[in-house]
Amino acid sequence: MRKALLVVSKEFEDHLSEAITIAKSADYEVVDVIMRPRPGRRLSDAACDLIARRAKEGGAEVIIYYGYLEPSSIYRLEKASRLRVIDRVMTILEIFAQHAGSKEAKLQIEMARLKHLLPIVREYVRRSKMGEQVDFLGPGRYAFESYVKYMTSRIARIRRELEQVKERVVSEELRRKESGFVIAAIVGYASAGKTSLFNMLTGESKPVGPEYFTTLSVKHKSVNYDGLQVVFVDTVGFVRDVPPEIVEAFYSTLQEAALADIVIFVIDVSEEVEVIKEKLEAGLSTLRRLGALDKRTVIALNKIDLVPAGTLSTRRAAVEKMLRETVGEAPVVELSALKGWNQDLLLKEVIGLARMLRSASTSLQEGLRVETRPQASKG
Numbered sequence: 001m002r003k004a005l006l007v008v009s010k011e012f013e014d015h016l017s018e019a020i021t022i023a024k025s026a027d028y029e030v031v032d033v034i035m036r037p038r039p040g041r042r043l044s045d046a047a048c049d050l051i052a053r054r055a056k057e058g059g060a061e062v063i064i065y066y067g068y069l070e071p072s073s074i075y076r077l078e079k080a081s082r083l084r085v086i087d088r089v090m091t092i093l094e095i096f097a098q099h100a101g102s103k104e105a106k107l108q109i110e111m112a113r114l115k116h117l118l119p120i121v122r123e124y125v126r127r128s129k130m131g132e133q134v135d136f137l138g139p140g141r142y143a144f145e146s147y148v149k150y151m152t153s154r155i156a157r158i159r160r161e162l163e164q165v166k167e168r169v170v171s172e173e174l175r176r177k178e179s180g181f182v183i184a185a186i187v188g189y190a191s192a193g194k195t196s197l198f199n200m201l202t203g204e205s206k207p208v209g210p211e212y213f214t215t216l217s218v219k220h221k222s223v224n225y226d227g228l229q230v231v232f233v234d235t236v237g238f239v240r241d242v243p244p245e246i247v248e249a250f251y252s253t254l255q256e257a258a259l260a261d262i263v264i265f266v267i268d269v270s271e272e273v274e275v276i277k278e279k280l281e282a283g284l285s286t287l288r289r290l291g292a293l294d295k296r297t298v299i300a301l302n303k304i305d306l307v308p309a310g311t312l313s314t315r316r317a318a319v320e321k322m323l324r325e326t327v328g329e330a331p332v333v334e335l336s337a338l339k340g341w342n343q344d345l346l347l348k349e350v351i352g353l354a355r356m357l358r359s360a361s362t363s364l365q366e367g368l369r370v371e372t373r374p375q376a377s378k379g
């Protein structure tokens with residue numbers, strides 16, 4: 001984990017815990033936090049110096065600016081600190097990149113990154129033309145100039161590639177379905193416990209090879225239950241207020257959930273009821289937009305080890321009420337991924353659904369085979 005100084009902009013002052021969660025999910029250890037006293041996208045020279053000093057004192061390797069900054073402020077802060085500055089968008093994109101399962105998602109993320117970085121790199125070029133030394137982070141003027149050229153042509157190329165890739169996703173999906181796997185995607189908010197649950201469920205399992213997925217990702221693992229192959233997928237967390245310029249990248253990263261047969265929706269029930277409801281609401285609307293709301297869904301109420309005695313039933317009732325109004329009845333399992341509690345109850349639900357789906361799809365495939373036989377014999 002790289003050490004980061006977290007600077008939270010005034011606009012996000014109420015989101016400190018979310019900022020820390022996002023930084024952690026992107027694999028940063030937050031060594032110090034600065035709350036910005038004033039709103040706006042600009043940093044004064046004095047502010048840059050202060051942030052740079054705190055970064056140095058804390059031994060930070062990176063500065064995360066949780067908010068928006070003008071390119072010239074990023075430039076000046078990088079110059080003052082001699083450290084890479086990544087803003088909220090870049091941090092979230094790093095999380096997406098860890099989870100991008102498909103070629104499309106990878107391309108969307110790369111394009112969002114390039115578009116976001118372009119004005120910053122242009123700022124380096126502009127400053128160097130004004131005679132400034134711009135090599136404090138390594139590359140000098142000419143490297144930045146050729147980087148701008150590379151970035152613009154790469155963006156154009158990705159646009160073309162994306163058009164073709166969409167078709168491939170569909171055919172790959174069909175092939176995978178024929179392989180007989182049942183896919184269970186683990187979804188939920190950042191820090192709900194998705195990865196913990198994934199690890200718990202797949203402790204003894206094997207990663208799924210590239211012949212079935214476009215990725216070699218460790219986020220897919222297959223478990224065999226009496227001949228029934230279930231592939232668990234650890235997906236990228238839901239994020240509140242996804243910046244518009246990365247919405248496409250977000251949805252294509254989450255596409256795994258849309259392609260899954262079963263959705264395991266993890267909820268951190270140790271949070272306040274209001275927070276639980278707010279996050280559930282946001283999660284459900286994300287699934288709706290993905291077209292994944294009609295999937296077989298199991299709700300995992302996680303972190304029950306942290307829930308004060310006697311309050312679990314109220315929390316559960318609040319969740320169930322919201323579910324009835326949206327996805328309808330869905331099985332709810334109370335568990336602790338950390339302690340391994342109720343793993344068997346969750347598995348029972350997942351395997352039950354998987355068996356049902358397998359037998360349904362086997363009879364469907366047999367039906368199809370009969371229908372296509374005359375065509376196949378034409379050669």
Ligand SMILES: Nc1nc2c(ncn2[C@@H]2O[C@H](COP(=O)(O)OP(=O)(O)O)[C@@H](O)[C@H]2O)c(=O)[nH]1
Pocket residue numbers: 025188189190191192193194195196197237302303304305306335336337338339
């Ligand atoms: N007490 C407790 N902590 C948990 C539980 N499940 C996950 N955590 C913790 O919650 C944090 C986030 O978990 P993680 O699996 O990384 O969440 P993800 O962001 O959804 O993948 C970690 O510090 C976990 O150790 C649980 O059942 N009980």
Ligand SMILES: [Mg+2]
Pocket residue numbers: 194195196
């Ligand atoms: Mg995770």
